[in-house]
Amino acid sequence: MRFTSRNLSLIFSVAAAMFILQVGITAAQEKDHQAFTLEDCLSLARKYNPVLGASQEKIHELMADYQAARSKFFPRLVLTSFYTRQPPNRFAPGGFTPFELFKREGFTGVYGKQLVFDGLKTYYNSQAARTGSQSQKQEVQRTADELAFTVTQAFYQLIEAKENLKVAQDARQQRQEFGKLTEAFYKAGKVTNLDYVRAQSQVSEAEQAVVEAQNAVRLAKEILARTLGLKEQVQVDIQGKLPQEFAAAGDINSLWQEALKANTEIKKLDLDIAQSQTLIKAARGSYFPEVSLQAGSDVRHRDLGGTKPEWIAGVFMEYPFFEGGLTKAQVAKASSQYQQLLEKKRDRLNGIKVDLTTAWKDQENARQGVVTTKQTVGTNEEAYASAQALYRHGKAIGLDVLQAQVDLTSSRFQLIKYAVAYEIGKARIKQITGSGPYEPAQQRNPGGSKQ
Numbered sequence: 001m002r003f004t005s006r007n008l009s010l011i012f013s014v015a016a017a018m019f020i021l022q023v024g025i026t027a028a029q030e031k032d033h034q035a036f037t038l039e040d041c042l043s044l045a046r047k048y049n050p051v052l053g054a055s056q057e058k059i060h061e062l063m064a065d066y067q068a069a070r071s072k073f074f075p076r077l078v079l080t081s082f083y084t085r086q087p088p089n090r091f092a093p094g095g096f097t098p099f100e101l102f103k104r105e106g107f108t109g110v111y112g113k114q115l116v117f118d119g120l121k122t123y124y125n126s127q128a129a130r131t132g133s134q135s136q137k138q139e140v141q142r143t144a145d146e147l148a149f150t151v152t153q154a155f156y157q158l159i160e161a162k163e164n165l166k167v168a169q170d171a172r173q174q175r176q177e178f179g180k181l182t183e184a185f186y187k188a189g190k191v192t193n194l195d196y197v198r199a200q201s202q203v204s205e206a207e208q209a210v211v212e213a214q215n216a217v218r219l220a221k222e223i224l225a226r227t228l229g230l231k232e233q234v235q236v237d238i239q240g241k242l243p244q245e246f247a248a249a250g251d252i253n254s255l256w257q258e259a260l261k262a263n264t265e266i267k268k269l270d271l272d273i274a275q276s277q278t279l280i281k282a283a284r285g286s287y288f289p290e291v292s293l294q295a296g297s298d299v300r301h302r303d304l305g306g307t308k309p310e311w312i313a314g315v316f317m318e319y320p321f322f323e324g325g326l327t328k329a330q331v332a333k334a335s336s337q338y339q340q341l342l343e344k345k346r347d348r349l350n351g352i353k354v355d356l357t358t359a360w361k362d363q364e365n366a367r368q369g370v371v372t373t374k375q376t377v378g379t380n381e382e383a384y385a386s387a388q389a390l391y392r393h394g395k396a397i398g399l400d401v402l403q404a405q406v407d408l409t410s411s412r413f414q415l416i417k418y419a420v421a422y423e424i425g426k427a428r429i430k431q432i433t434g435s436g437p438y439e440p441a442q443q444r445n446p447g448g449s450k451q
Contacts, residue, residue: 035237038155041228045151046144048229055143059136066129072122075114080298082107102304109298109310116292116315119285128278135271142264145431147227152427154227158220159240160420164413165213171409172206178388178405179203182398195398202402242419246370249363249426252356255433259356262434266352269345276338283334286327289319356432363425369418377415380408 036044046052088103115122182199185191225236249255260266295313384404390396429435 035239037239038152041151041155041224041238042148044228044230045147049147049227050229052140052143052147053229055136055140059133059140062129062133062136066126066133069122069129070126072115072118073126075112077110077112080107080109080111100304102302104303106301107298109296111296111298112294114293115290117288118290119288121282121285124278124282124285128275128282131271131275131278135268135275138264138268138271142268145264145434149427149431151224151227153424154220154224155238155240156420156423158217158224158238159242160416161213161216161220163242163416165210165217167409167412167416168206168209168213171405172203172210174384174405175199175202175206175402178398178401181392190394191398198402199398202405242416243423246367246419246422248367249360249429252360255356255360255429256353258433258435259352263352263432264434265348266345269341269348273338273341273345276334276341280331280334280338283327283330286320286330289317291315291317352432356429359425359428359432363422363429366418366422366425370415370422373411373415373418376411377408380404380411384408 083104083106085104086102088100090101179199179202182191182196186193186196221236224238225232225234228236230236292315293313294316295311297309297311299307299309301307384401384407387396387401387404391398391401
């Protein structure tokens with residue numbers, strides 16, 4: 001085949017197009033596959049999580065309720081207009097009339113009503129609506145705190161899955177190397193067939209562990225993405241490491257006093273109770289008469305009698321002396337809701353105290369577990385190196401090496417589990433005590449510098 005200038009030009013054009021396409025695909029993949037820090041995840045969750053967005057929108061609804069309740073403080077103006085046709089030979093009010101009555105009538109009027117006194121129902125209803133909006137603001141903050149904990153939990157569970165994958169891969173490499181060594185010893189007649197088969201079996205188990213760890217990473221990424229509220233086609237990854245510093249959780253009684261002062265759920269319950277007390281007063285307002293100023297002006301036109309302006313003004317009082325027990329039932333309902341909230345607060349205080357104690361216990365157990373497991377990891381590393389050296393010199397059997405590998409891998413998994421549990425417990429305590437947004441512990445690079 002001869003390469004003419006035309007053929008070369010065509011080849012270069014195709015190659016350039018393929019290169020540009022590959023660069024575009026790579027850029028698109030890098031754009032979709034983003035790596036976030038914990039602070040990035042918290043910021044994205046506050047922006048995109050649908051639960052928090054709905055809770056924030058609820059404030060607008062309650063503010064509208066407040067505006068509707070206080071609207072009764074202002075006068076009510078009504079424009080009325082109609083046109084009618086009636087038979088002229090009808091009976092007039094009071095009996096027969098010898099002359100013909102009007103048969104067409106047009107009416108246009110404006111009426112106004114200003115409430116003067118209604119047993120303070122309007123006042124208490126508006127105050128209750130305002131308290132309801134303040135309560136919802138606390139609910140938004142509670143939802144944000146809960147979301148921060150959920151994101152933190154998903155974030156560190158992804159870190160745990162990725163660290164577990166590294167441990168599984170290291171264990172697979174160790175068992176593959178030991179499998180090769182056992183195979184060489186078997187061919188040389190130094191070990192039995194059982195040792196060789198057992199070593200190969202451990203390699204297969206390590207492969208299975210790696211597959212399961214990879215699937216766990218994939219699941220953890222999906223959970224984090226859904227928690228953040230991102231679109232389904234967006235893939236996420238994280239930037240983070242296991243913590244290196246493990247401080248004590250503090251005194252449980254001091255933490256509980258902080259929770260009583262700053263916990264958003266307790267604040268919301270207090271506002272709900274205050275709102276319920278106000279609604280009881282508003283319901284009792286129906287026992288009092290309603291006094292209002294009313295006035296109106298209209299023009300009435302009839303085919304007999306012509307057009308005449310009319311007006312009316314005065315002070316009106318309405319007192320429903322019998323209503324079938326409606327007001328009494330409304331007061332009883334409001335009082336029952338108040339008692340329910342008191343019992344709910346008492347129950348939630350007990351529940352929050354248990355949740356705080358559980359989180360405190362989890363963090364302290366994890367902190368102590370990290371200390372203990374670090375020592376176990378060091379011991380198991382030494383045991384594995386010793387067993388491997390003895391096996392190479394024919395002073396240990398393959399089962400000793402395999403058991404040392406299993407112990408070392410298990411302790412590494414356990415260390416990761418305790419480190420993640422420590423951070424999750426710490427985040428849970430911050431959520432319950434209402435001590436502000438969660439701040440992750442400063443992490444250190446292998447060189448010792450803070451990240």
